[in-house]
Amino acid sequence: MPEGTMNQGIGASVRRKEDKKFITGKGRYTDDINRNGQLYAYFIRSDVAHANIKNINVNAAAKCEGVVAVYTGEDIAADGIGGPICGWTPTNRDGSAPKEPPHPLLAVGKVRYVGDHIAVVIAESLEAAQAASEKIVIDLDNLPAVVDPATAIGNTQIHDEMDDNVYFDWELGDETATADALGGADKVIELTVTNNRVIPNAIEPRAAVAEYDEIEDRYTLYTSSQNPHLTRLVMAAFMMQIPESKLHVVAPDVGGGFGSKIYIYPEEAVCTWAAKKLRKPVKWTADRTQAFLGDAHGRDHVNKVKLGLDKNNKIVGLRVDTIANLGAYLSAFSMVTPTYLHGTLLSGCYDIPAIYTNVKGVCTTTVNVDAYRGAGRPEATYLLERTMDYAARQIGMDPAEFRRINFIPKDAFPYQTAVALQYDIGDYEPALDKAMEMIDYANFGSRQAEAAKRGKYRGIGLSSYIEACGIAPSAVVGTLGARVGLYESAVVRVDPTGTISVFTGAHSHGQGHDTTFAQIVADKLGVPIDSIDIVHGDTDRIPFGMGTYGSRSLAVGGTAISKAVDKVIEKGKIIAAHMMEAAETDLEFKDGKFTVAGTDKEKSFGEIALSAYVPHNFPHDRLEPGLEETAFYDPLNFTYPAGTHICEVEIDPATGVVDIVDWAACDDFGNLINPMIVEGQVHGGIAQGVGQALLENAHYNEDGQLLTASYMDYCMPRADNLPSLKIDYTVTACTHNDLGVKGCGEAGAIASPPAVINAIVDALSVVGVTDMSMPATTEKIWRAINDATAKAAE
């Protein structure tokens, strides 16, 4: 590599270019944006879970000082504005379409969860809007709340369009073959696995600043989003019913999303609509309570699992019946998350000849549930890895060994699962072996004995996971009910002086794209990363892109960049051949130089860039001037990161406190572009998974009140909940993208919850505990020990 680019290319742990602004507090978030004469929106939310609206009287509020307007659902309906839509719908097992009841931006006739939007006050200050909101008189006729997904079906009806509270009833796999396999199995292991409901908690709450330009007849919306083009498309075409080009969406610096900022929520749309009505910019920023109540929650599944084994303990069949709580309304990915992102992953890393799953998506009077870091795949991994562990215990086999004999063998790839996916490549044993070595699995027994001397129960738990990410092939997802394409786009613009701007459709909200994407370009073009700017998040600047979720930015967006760079190099070669009077076939490009094979002729990348824009000596007969290329990349398959995480815990039986004492993670993400950033993603993912396993829970009481609506009650993981993590990798390069990369953003959150719970169950197995639900709170553990001890004494 030339001077200045050393250690900046693919594989280098380059420090994140974007961190300076973030750690010095110079990030520019939506709430930092203020427009002249802006008004402030304050939403009045339902404080009951389920009720008919008898009357809303806004007269007194509208007369308050500083108030410009008060709107209700009727005003929205009168203007024909639509609500959020579902972006991906599976087909019911009887062939019918799922139910998609409307989601009005402001409630019409009924409220369906605590936090449902009833009205909005728009005023000259937030204080005035808030004060006026207290003058709105809302007359409600309460209906019973429906909170528990397990009993939601056939309970009090929530939507007119759905008499049984079932949005969809979907299946995947061969039911008969699976029944036969289970029928003929030597043993059938049965377990009910509940995946607790969690709240995303992005550090930056959602926000919107909307304005309308009367002269241009054009809207601009600044919003905290993971996918500005998706927001523009849905809002223009389905909600506002305006030409797409008349809506400009900017997602500036965004402080985390974890999935919750994929969706288009009522607040953003109402602000945009009101900005035109009032001819003034309208701003709204959620406070933390609103984020708890209003951001789409995650998980919330109940699964009944049956796993059949033959006499050699090889898996012969798996059946999973799932009830997924989708909450009061559907949002963009709420139906695909528990179906195609869940059922398709049920084979895990294992060779399972017959699998069948039925998933019912149910409606409850709780906020909507949608994709949350991992989206469906953590739920699938959790139920499978819990069942694997439970089964190993039942048959008296070491859980590592039980996994090993059931792994898809290395030479079986590409491997067609029984649930639609074809894994291109993988090798699961080396990751298991390495993780076991990292944590010294072999000597666990002596550590356990030593802990016992101190009165502690020590346990070890494994989780071997796979995920399908790099979401992904449009043709495939289209046949599965997706209403969008899932390619990614990139424009690579080389300036006359050789600096480079990369415009990407992916969106960075913590992932480090400014650095990782620049490294790809630097590596390929042999230029320093400081000469590369990554531009994202602004629909007026970037090509149409699908945004960031599903660990897709690098595998899909990064590949698009790589392809656009290839086009730049190809064009550069033609220019260079012309300038050096050589045959194109003799041209080589390496380390930032175009050379003619077998000669000492060379042109630097900068010289070629200049001549592309000052085309005095230029192959005009073959090329247009300029050096700017676009690529859209639509992959042929998902990518399949996999690996093994092992967690070791120590439990204090006197209190139930769990201490995670060690953690080994060995992941296969394919090639790594920036190992430091990858490690950071793994750390964050593990922390989030540990949060779900031990601490986090969205707790609705039976009246449908969210009791965990602040950090006083909702427990986020902190640094002291985690040990120093041991992270390592194996590499099988993805076979179908240019970079050989797979994606790492969600893996930690997918792998970790079962590792924690399996370790806890292992620790408590000394007193006879066989199962534990998430979050494994200290009280649950204390009670499990008591109950098991009492049972043993009987």
Next chain:
Amino acid sequence: MYATTYAKAKDVADAVSQLKGADEGKLLAGGQTLIPTLKQRLASSDCLIDLSDAGLSGISDEGGSIRIGAMTRHVEVETSEMVKKAIPALAALASGIGDRQVRNCGTIGGSVANNDPSACYPSALLALGATVHTDRRDIAAGDYFTGMFETALDEDEVITAVSFPKPEAASYVKFPNPASRYAMVGVFVAKTSSGVAVAVTGAGQDGVFRHGGLEAALNSSFSAESIDSVAVDDSVLMSDMHASADYRAHLITQMTKRAVAAC
């Protein structure tokens, strides 16, 4: 937040007269509890009277006791050599309150005035037999805490300091609520010339309380084992999504054992 005004009191008398003059005046100490409740419009006040310049901070050794001014921040108690020497359990308690930011702002007066049922200080006051000094009187800790968020203070009464008699030995052990990290159960055990006192916070339906049964057992034999046979009645304990009453009762026993062992 509802609109309000802000003024600094120059001394205690000024604070009292400003309080009397306002409709809904509120004393502002570290603001760690008051400001969030105002921001969420759970409370309103027409006048915030800031005590930071009222001369109420500082720690002094009064011979038999340590006197801590109402505006003394948790961090000052945590790091005070005087407190660490005379009542190390009190410095340790202060070091376990909230996080660094909270300890840099929060005050003992604010904590004691607020009497949050999960706060740490009230257990120290009760177990050590402290005295709450106000602008008009001295109140014994045993008479001061009257229920959840309730105290013996009059509407316009200002705490000026708290005096803690020096114990022979003392220890505070807290089992934190995992989310808030306030006490889910906190037990302060103090050994003084008049016997052993055990005060429990975070658990009682009426806020902080002393546990007679545990005290009796420890008075007869000051050892962790001596309380094995003591029943902790859970019918007077809080039960919520974080911990049910029987678990809290169990934790009271466990935390008491640990506190005794650490004395």
